[in-house]
Amino acid sequence: MAVTLDGKLVIAISSRALFDLDESNQIFEEKGEEEYTKFQIEHEDELLSCGVAFPLIKRLLALRDPKTKQNMVEIILISKNDPNTGLRVFNSIEQHCLTITRAAFTRGRSPYKYLKAFNADLFLSANPEDVKLALQNGYASATIFTGDYLKKSEKMDETMDEIRIAFDGDAVIFSDEAERINVEMGLEEFKKNEAEKSEIPLTPGPFKGFLTALNKLQDTYKHYDKRPIRTALVTARNAPAHKRAIKTLRAWGIGVDEAFFLGGLDKASILESFDPHIFFDDQHTYCLNASKVVPTGHVPSGVKNDE
Structure with missing residues (x-):
């Protein structure tokens, strides 16, 4: 076989x-x-x-x-x-x-x-x-x-007993459909659109499948005290746009352990506290700042990466 x-x-x-x-x-x-x-x-x-x-x-x-x-x-x-x-x-x-x-x-x-x-x-x-x-x-x-994080990555705490992975939302876990409204029509139209469509799940982004696979791994440990994988959503969304993100994950039957709705604040401070083994974001500016404190992967997806 x-x-x-x-x-x-x-x-x-x-x-x-x-x-x-x-x-x-x-x-x-x-x-x-x-x-x-x-x-x-x-x-x-x-x-x-x-x-x-x-x-x-x-x-x-x-x-x-x-x-x-x-x-x-x-x-x-x-x-x-x-x-x-x-x-x-x-x-x-x-x-x-x-x-x-x-x-x-x-x-x-x-x-x-x-x-x-x-x-x-x-x-x-x-x-x-x-x-x-x-x-x-x-x-x-x-x-x-x-670049900046390389030397620090070699010295990561060897006693760490869990794997932490953080994701941006739009254009990463979710599609960029909402982010396009923000870019093309402005923040207020984005918030209005997301409030009106809070019950309508976003379409999947490129990392939805990977997050689903991580959830399956996590399910293997659900009856055990030690759960070695922890995930986080770190997004520029805030209220009222947070509802659609949460309800989309719920509709998909997957989830994250922690979520941070930052309303446009820089993500580096939160990421430094969460201390993930890797963070994924579509926006180069966020990635550049994050890469100074945590391992970072740029996802060249969505409207912010259109040439």
């Missing part, structure tokens, strides 16, 4: 989201593929430092079904390296004791078309174009900010 990943949360991740590859990527950008290949081979036995998404991935890999003790998450390395230069990444995976055994190496080509083959619930990458292509083809995807 063929091996399948059915029933597991599947996350595809690029090597630059998992490890700090800024030095070698700079060589590729400035000197080309030949020098990059030479550098990676010469350093393939040197341990790569943790990237921004490393703490999240490490903790997800540790999740076990409380009854069967089987692992519940599959991480797939999706890399634009070729197998030759990708060996350094796999060597570091082994040295960091990560149970990642499956990979796709695509040598410079965008890997988005292989997400279907792995049935991926989420794609994390440091390459904005790859993320955009994946989103356009229906996959929850985010561009990892590899």
